Amino acid sequence: MEILKQPLLTEKVTQLTEKLNRYAFKVDHRANKIQIKGAIEAMYGVTITAVNTMKYVGKLKTRNTKAGAVQGRSATYKKAIITLKDGETIDFYSNI
Numbered sequence: 001m002e003i004l005k006q007p008l009l010t011e012k013v014t015q016l017t018e019k020l021n022r023y024a025f026k027v028d029h030r031a032n033k034i035q036i037k038g039a040i041e042a043m044y045g046v047t048i049t050a051v052n053t054m055k056y057v058g059k060l061k062t063r064n065t066k067a068g069a070v071q072g073r074s075a076t077y078k079k080a081i082i083t084l085k086d087g088e089t090i091d092f093y094s095n096i
Contacts, residue, residue, distance in 0.1 A: 003031045003039040007092055008079065021084045029055065029078045036080045044090050050083040 008024040016022040027036055033051040041048055058076040062069055084090070 003028050003035055004043065009092065021086065022081050023090055024079060024081045027078050027080045040082055046088045046090060047085040048082050049085055052081045054079050
């Protein structure tokens with residue numbers, strides 16, 4: 001199971017990073033906090049003080065077209081917000 005799917009880089013998460021040294025990741029829905037902590041520490045070489053997780057349920061979306069109403073569902077995912085030890089950072093852009 002690949003635990004980390006992708007980092008979340010939104011304006012809200014950027015504010016969390018600047019003020020509270022927190023980062024957000026999309027993670028596998030079966031992963032627990034201990035697995036998430038181990039994966040991030042191994043990948044980025046940082047010390048994590050806290051892991052908070054939340055599940056987002058996909059919402060039903062409807063769009064009207066010439067052929068009639070088309071229904072679909074947005075994706076369900078799990079998000080993890082991690083807090084790093086003071087003085088440590090994660091640089092997402094170093095390996096581009």
